[in-house]
Amino acid sequence: MHWAQSVLALRSRMYKIILAIRYLIRCRITYFAVLAVALCVWIVVIVMTVMTGLVGGYKLKNHKFVGDCVVGTKSLVGFAYYEDFIKMLEDTDYVEGVSPVIKSYALAGQPGTGQDIRLEMIGVDPARHSQATGFAETLHYHVDDVSKVFEPREDGGLSGCVIGIDRILERDSNGRYTAGPYPADIEVAVSCFPLTSRGALVKATTGLVNTKTFYYSDHSRTGLARVDSSVIYLPFEQAQLLCGMGGVPKRVNAIHIKFKPGVRLQEGCQDVSSLWRMFKQAKTDESQSYLLDAVTVQSWRVHRRMFIAAMEKEQAMLTVMFGFVGITTVFIVFVVFYMIVSHKRKDIGILKSVGVSNANIVQLFSGFAFLIGVLGSSIGTVAGWLFLLKINRIETFLFERFGFQLWDRVIFFIGDIPNEVEFKVLAVIVLSAIGACLLGALVPSLQAASLRPAETLQVGQL
C-alpha cells in the first residue's frame, strides 16, 4: 500500500489538488494571470511561426535554385575539363544529377532600342539542370517539358531564352502576375564579353563583344527577388560561345550537383571535394590546369551563405527580441503570483496552523502555477493556431477592405504568410511559459512559507 501510494499519487496530498483547482476557479486575479500567459504564448507562437516559415521557405528556394552542391569558381574565365569530372561524378553512387553551368554578366535589351540592362546570364542544358536543381519548377510554360524550354513557339531561326519573371512581367497591386497563354513575342539581344583562358577580352566579330538575339520563350520564378529580377537563362552551348568558352578545351563556370536521396549534405560535399582533389591531381600536366586551382566545392548553404546569413541574422535578432517578451512575461506572471500569494498569506497561515509543511505549501502554489501555465499556454496555442489558420485571409481582408498592407505587393514577393506551426518551436514556447509560471510562483510562495504562521495570521488582526 505504501509503495502504491508513493508511485501512484507521488505522495501528493489531496487538499493540494483541491485547493489549487479552487484557487484557479475562484480568484479573479488568476484569470488575468491565465490571460497574460495566453497572450504572450499567442504572440510568440505567431511571430515565431511566421519567421521560421519565412526563413525556411527562403532557404528552400535558395536550395532549389542551386542544387545540393556547387563545384565552381568566382572567376568569369571558368575552368576546363569539366566533362571529365562530370563523368567521374556520374560514376559514383551518390550523385543523382549533374549540370555544367556557364555564368556571366550580359547586357540585354530589345534589339535596336539601345536600352540594354545588366543581367546575370546563366547557360544551362535545361534537362540536365532540372535534374540537378529545381529549375523546371520555376518555369511557367514548360514545367512539363523542360527540354523544350529554349524552343520558341514560332521558329524564326532563333533559339529561346528564359527570363527572370520580374524582368518580363509586372505585378499588379494584389501581387499577382498576369501571364498570357503563350509567351509574348519579344526578341532579346544579349551581349557578352568573351574572355580568353588568361582572362583577356577576345576580339570578336563585332568588336569586343559577342551579341546574339534570342526569343523570349519562358520565364522563371524562383521566389528569390534578386534572382527573379536579374537572371536570364540561355542554352548551354550558345552561352558558352558567347562567353568565349567554347574553344579547346571548353570551359564552364560551375557544376551543380544533386545528391541521391538519403545522402547527407555534409558527407556528399566531402566526397565531391576529395573526388575533385583527385581529379585536379590527375590534370596537373594538362594545359590550363591552373584554372582548376580557383575552383571550390561548396554545399548550397555555403554557396548561398551571403543571402541566407542575412536572413538568419534577422531571425536571431527576432528570437532575442522575443526573448525579451519572454522575460517580460516571466515578470508579469511573477507579479501576478506575488499578488496572489500575498493575498493568500492568511490561507498559508491557516494551512500551517493545521499542520501543513512548508514544502507542501510551496508545492500547492507550484501546482497552482502549473495549472495556470498549462491553461494559459493551451489557450494561447489554440488562439495562435486559429489566427495563423486565418492569417492570410485576415491579411487579404485588411488589404481589400482598408487598403492596409503589411508589405507592398508590387515590390515585395511574399505570396502567402507561412502558417505551419512547427511542433518543436511550439514545445519550446509552451515549456518556457509553464517554466515562467513556476518560477513566478516559487519565489513568493517560498517566501510566504518561510514565515511563522503567527505572522501570517496576524495580517487579518491588524
Place this chain on the structure above:
Amino acid sequence: MKKHDYILQTRGIHKSYRMGATEVKVLKGVNLAVEEGEFVAIVGSSGSGKSTLLHILGGLDKPGRGAVSFEGRDLSRFSAGELNRFRNKAVGFVFQFYHLLDELSVLENVFLPTMVSKSVIGWLGYRRQARRRARELLVQLGLSDRANHKPYQLSGGERQRVAIGRALMNAPRLLLADEPTGNLDSATGNGILDSLEELNKAGQTVVMVTHDERIAQRARRTITLADGKIT
C-alpha cells in the same frame, strides 16, 4: 496511568518584537501549567500579549526565551515534521477572526485537518469516515444544514462554530481558543461558550484567552496576564 503531571507547561517564556530600533517586550517570563481536562481562561487587557502567548503554546510561534512542554516534551526539540504533526493532531486552534478558507465549503473546512494528513489514495480510502465525523461535529455545533455553504455565506457565530469544528476534527488533546467570542454579540458569544463548556465536560482540555472578565468566569480557572507575566 499518567506519564506527566501536566498536559501543558511553560517555563519563563519571553517574547519581544522589534519595532524598528526599539524592542517591545511583550512576554517577560510566563510560567503556567495546565492539567488534562481543565478549562482555563487567560485574561488580560488588549495588547497584553495573550495572542502571542497562545500562538507560542500552540506551536505557531517560538518564544524568544523559555520553554513550552506538551505532555512532558519540549516543543523546541520537535523536528519540523513533528511540529507539523503536533499542529495537526495534538492541538486545535480557534482564532478570533475564524480564519476559514473561503475556497472550501463548510464541511471541507471542518475536515481540512484530516485531509491535510492524507495522500490522495489515503484520502480516497478515508474520505467517507472523515465526512461522517465532520458531519457529526456540525450536528453537534448546530450547523447540520450549513455543510455545503461557503464560509462567507455564514454569520460570525456560525463561522466561529465551523472553526471550532475544524479545531476538533482530529480530536486534539488540547483546544486553544483566542478570543473566540471577541467578534460576536453576547448572545452568540454565549452560545460559543456553551459549546466550549460542553466539550470540557466531555473531557476536552481547553485554554481560552479573553480580555473580558465576564467571559473568563465561564472557565473553571482564570489566570491573569499583565505586564508580560502571570499574576
